[in-house]
Amino acid sequence: ATQNINNDMINIVLFGKPGAGKGTQAEFLKEKYNLVHLSTGDIFRFNMKNDTDLGKLAKSYIEKGDLVPDEVTIKMLQDEVEKNPNAKGFLFDGFPRTIPQADALDAFLKTKNWEVTGTVALEADDEILVQRLLERGKTSGRADDQDEEKIRNRYQEYNEKTAPLIDYYKAQGKFYSVNGIGSVAEVTERLSLIIDKL
Ligand code: B4P
Numbered sequence: 591a592t593q594n595i596n597n598d599m600i601n602i603v604l605f606g607k608p609g610a611g612k613g614t615q616a617e618f619l620k621e622k623y624n625l626v627h628l629s630t631g632d633i634f635r636f637n638m639k640n641d642t643d644l645g646k647l648a649k650s651y652i653e654k655g656d657l658v659p660d661e662v663t664i665k666m667l668q669d670e671v672e673k674n675p676n677a678k679g680f681l682f683d684g685f686p687r688t689i690p691q692a693d694a695l696d697a698f699l700k701t702k703n704w705e706v707t708g709t710v711a712l713e714a715d716d717e718i719l720v721q722r723l724l725e726r727g728k729t730s731g732r733a734d735d736q737d738e739e740k741i742r743n744r745y746q747e748y749n750e751k752t753a754p755l756i757d758y759y760k761a762q763g764k765f766y767s768v769n770g771i772g773s774v775a776e777v778t779e780r781l782s783l784i785i786d787k788l
Contacts, residue, residue: 594703595703595704595705596702596703596704598678599677599678599679599704599707600623600625600678600679600707600785600788601679601680601682601699601704601705601706601707602619602623602625602679602680602681602682602706602707602708602709602710602785602788603682603685603686603706603708603709603710603759604616604619604681604682604683604684604710604712605709605710605711605712605755605756605759606711606712606713606714606770607712607714607716607719607745607748607752608719608723608741608744608745608748609719609720609722609723609726610711610712610713610714610719610770611712611714611770611774611777612629612683612684612712613629613631613632613683613684614774615712615774615777615778615781616629616681616683618774618778619681619778619781619782619785620681622778622782623679623681623785624678624679625677625678625679625680625681626674626677626678626679626680626681627680627681627683628667628670628671628680628681628682628683628685629683629684630658630663630666630667630683630684630685630687631683631684632683633666633670634648634652634658634666635732638652644662644666647662648662652733652734653733653734653740654734654740654743655734655739655740655741655742655743655744655747656743656747657687657688657747657751660688660690660691660694663685663687663691664690664691664694664695667682667685667691667695668694668698671698679707682695686755687748687751687752687755688751688752688755689751689754689755689758692755692758692759706759706762706764707764707788708764708765708766708784708785708788709755709759709764709765709766710766710767710768710781710784710785711756711765711766711767711768712767712768712770712777712781713767713768713769713770714769714770714771716745718771719745720738720741720742720745723735723741724738724741766784768780768781768784
């Protein structure tokens, strides 16, 4: 069934716990590999800022540190992919975050003869990440970064709903991980070594 897959298309899933540096690294990787960067977190925040219906809905979940429901998130992501018909590849940042999202992504990409090329994870200890998010919360204005209880809830959501994706992608032979601690440039270099081989 894979014979029709378009292998010129690189689709990378950037994976990691909240605050692991997905958004930070995506800024460099999208330029380096000429990928369309789709960050579900950024798209939700854009909609929240503009007070759209989607933004109002997402806000009620994000402010508590909960994941936004799959149905809403999957539809939004698919719409964003459709807006970029000439993409050479996508960098999915913060999506998928649940098994149903990963299943939906596989099925959706398949309709275009595309697939996930690889999933690269940024690894770091929770305690370091909680400190990073509290630090960002001082200036980001993000409600989900402001207090430790909400931040802890995001890690609980991650452990329950997102961590199972590690085995999901390992079973497909598509899971790679790097140490997410170090300078931004060092981490970019580690990710590049993996992406270059995909
Ligand atoms: P996201 O916007 O995806 O955010 P994130 O997990 O907080 O951060 P990221 O890993 O991108 O870290 P960043 O580079 O910013 O999600 C926010 C919320 O949206 C979720 O909690 C959820 O509610 C909702 N959502 C999003 N996608 C969803 C989905 N698919 N399904 C359901 N809900 C969804 O870096 C963090 C901080 O670390 C920054 O301050 C940065 O400067 C710093 N940093 C980065 N790299 C560093 C390094 N090497 N050294 C030191 N500091 C570093």
